[in-house]
Amino acid sequence: MRVLIIGAGIGGLTTALSLHAVGIEALVVDSVSELRPLGVGINLLPHATGELSALGLADGLAELAVATAEVVHLDRFGNEIWREPRGIAAGHDWPQYSVHRGKLQAMLLTAVRDRLGPDAVRTGLRFVSAADTADTTDAADDTGGVRARLHDRRRDTYVEFDADLLVGADGLHSAVRAQLYPDEGPPRGDGIRMWRGVTPAPPFLSGATMMFAGSNHAAKFVAYPISRALPSDRCLTNWVAEVRMPAAEEDPADWNRVGRVGDVLPFYRGWHCAGLDIDALITATETILEYPMVDRDPLPRWTFGRITLLGDAAHPMYPIGSNGGSQSIIDARVLAAELARTGGAREGAIGYETVRREPVNDIVLANRDMPMDRILRTVAERAPDGFGRIEDVLGPDELAAITASYGRTSAGRGRSPHAGGAAAR
Template identity: 45%
Template sequence: MNKNHEPSTGSPQDKGQDGSLNRRVLIAGGGIGGLTLALSLHQLGIPSTVFEAATEVGELGVGINILPHSARALMSLGLLGELDDIAIRTRELRYVNHLGQQIWASACGLWGGHDTAQLSIHRGRLHRVLWRAAQARLPADGLRKGHRLQDFTQGSYGVTARFTLADGTEVEERGDVLVGADGIHSALRALLHPADGGIRWQGSQLWRGAVDWPVFEGGDVMLIAADQMAKLTVYPIAEGRSAGTRLTNWVMNGKVATGELPPPRRENWSRPGKLEEVLPFAKRLQLPFLDVEALIRATPQFFEYPECDRDPLSWWSRGRVTLLGDAAHPMYPTGSNGSAQAILDARCLARLLSELAPEAALSAYEAERLPKTAEVVRNNRRGGPERVLDLVAERAPNGFNRLEDVITSAELADIVGGYARLTGLTNPR
């Protein structure tokens, strides 16, 4: 590691007499994790500045789930009501095989006994709410677009981060702490771990889209259906434009390679999808209550990208610098936990920065969050709670007469319930 990236050798007066940080927290990345951190720090009286690489911030992405544990965190920031107005409260999660035969069903959110709802929402609309809240609460220069992190140095004085602006100009910013919340292609992760093994791809491609579609299964069910080659996740994320419809999010997962090849180049992520590539997978799923092929054909534009993650790191923090969210632990989007774990990271780090000196706070944050998220990454690679779909597809590729002849209730409870415990989603009551 470059000597300039080593931890500081001293920590003189890291905090003021009132316990507050002397300067501010520098946050590289204005996504869900970075904005949640900034808002959480503001709530605790700790100044921060968010540096977003993009020059324009729009409503990107498609559907996302705000699980009860992350919804609780957003509720504590006073945002849940606004999000609830533009989302769908998910009542039930169902796993079915390619013929629509039910394998598992569980009540979600308030219906499942949690003290907060589970919200299915457009990712861009969630981001918009967080961004606008940060605009309203942070100082006038608290959100800075067009700032791409290039490097940093640190010492007993704190951290100096160097950013490149859209016109090529370089600027330096000083703070007490630098947090990399800059996603799976994190610049800060690359600086901290130059020998990192890189992005991992096992050969699965994702196609994602959203379209107004007639209500099915009550209009508040999240459904995951699969056989041995294809998996569909589909759920409503907002009211539709006409009566009897919902803006319906769908994700098709299909195996297109063995995983021995490197992942597609970065510029091939989130590119427009092609019907001729996704429809062969859609046609494998014959659901009596949903015409999967028609749903995809009706979507004006959808996107494709590889299903990737990275190997868990042995450490996130050095001195006054750390990672958060996808920069720290990118994971397969199994179990709806990518954004949830970033939100939990942010709340944990903010709390510890309010209680401890910077280096101690980052060390405690890593000790609390790294082991948990590393296990989620590994579990998601094995299929997470959706592994029950893989087992049933393997054991009963043509469907079944009795589910208990294919998979036991104990197996189901162990896989699905174990994942809930692992991710912190167990019922708090």
């Protein structure tokens, strides 16, 4: 069996490693001319960490990432609303990790080239179209294949690749998804603008804390370390600013758009939370990225013959609950397991979708309606000048709802029931 993977992000590279582990040939192509360690911080939930560990990547992850110990919610004045342990501290078999996305991608890329060969990932090839060459739609009939047409950007020519299965892992603006759903339109926004950055800063709280402050009804700030302390006694700190803004007429989700300090800073003047000077943290950031918070409506179908979708191409979601990269990893592991179990490309792809689509679509919808965000807004409304005891602001049921809202999105829903890591236990 031969699988062509469109997209060399976290999902695509993990798919290649997972397929190799079960004896299936894979080739990854990406439209960029060079894969560089770009981006900012992301989080991997314990079940995703377990799956990467099952691929022999546990030591590499431990060197790159910070094992998150707790999540803490504060109001804009730094008063504590709620906290809960994470990862090993919460009793999981595997850590929850905070890591630089580009460094994680680079680690996966190195592993793919080491295990599958130096030509297993090819760049400068843009997906144009694909067609199933089989004469039947019967999943049990595994004759035929899929032919992909790609644009070779270096030579400005078109090339064709034949495979048994094509996997669209090409992200939010997936060209593969656009072929399957040509009338879908742009991503769906919710009126929140995000600015993101990474900068050295003094460790705060436990040194392994994910901190949320404020409310995204107005302005919310998220920060967490993605490296151990540097010789300067600082660590690389990832931060996210979320501000509800009037809708823009044209606001494309461009992950590489550079933002301006002067646009984000006015919303956080005077904020000091968990020992962090938010104003100084933003000002010290060398490169700020700016884009809207967007997702897409859940799809009724991912698999069309020998073409299927994976990761953000299948289920882009709001960056809530640490699910983006985590669910892509689970997708990859389940797809490989189903292809190995069934022995057929079409049947395996349908089995993968059967396992994954509904649980992950539920997460997409759950991320749109987080009780946690409503409660944080309630705190801001009831105690606009801060508070002494959160019990004087929120009742027991409201506090319990925060824990429940996290459970809907980050406690392992959509995990693999039979892949190799912690999610199988």
